[in-house]
Amino acid sequence: RCAAPDNASPTSIGTVVGLAFDRSSGTLYVADANNNVIRALFPYATVSALVAGNGLRGYAGDFGLASQASLNIPAGVAAGRNGAFYIADHFNCRVRAVGLPSR
Numbered sequence: 001r002c003a004a005p006d007n008a009s010p011t012s013i014g015t016v017v018g019l020a021f022d023r024s025s026g027t028l029y030v031a032d033a034n035n036n037v038i039r040a041l042f043p044y045a046t047v048s049a050l051v052a053g054n055g056l057r058g059y060a061g062d063f064g065l066a067s068q069a070s071l072n073i074p075a076g077v078a079a080g081r082n083g084a085f086y087i088a089d090h091f092n093c094r095v096r097a098v099g100l101p102s103r
Contacts, residue, residue: 013039013048018076020085029085031074038066038077038087038098052087052098059092066098 014034021028026043029051037053052066053074061069076088080097087096 018074018088020077020079022079022083022085025083027079029077029079031077031087033073033075033090036071036074038071038074038085052085052096057091059089059094062096069096071096 012035013030014032016030017033018031019028028041030039030041030048032039032053035053035055036057037050037055039048040051041048050067052069053071054061054068056070057072058070059072071087071089072091073089074087075090078086078088080086082099084097084099087098089096
């Protein structure tokens with residue numbers, strides 16, 4: 001289980017507005033707009049993990065840990081190569097890139 005930031009928990013998903021599937025790892029990424037986070041559903045886990053966004057609406061965290069970044073209504077997510085993914089950070093008018101460390 002992962003530690004849940006302020007208003008988001010590992011098991012409560014708000015409004016799903018985007019999905020992306022990483023075929024190489026079997027991970028499903030979920031853009032959760034209400035909670036301002038990106039969740040990952042791993043094939044070997046029973047709960048989702050918060051992989052980007054701290055649950056607070058805003059813009060912060062570039063070049064830091066993805067889990068500590070503030071997002072503002074993430075409206076989509078896309079899987080990239082080697083575990084990376086991209087977030088459509090809607091109200092910040094940004095596409096944010098996240099490179100995950102190997103698991």
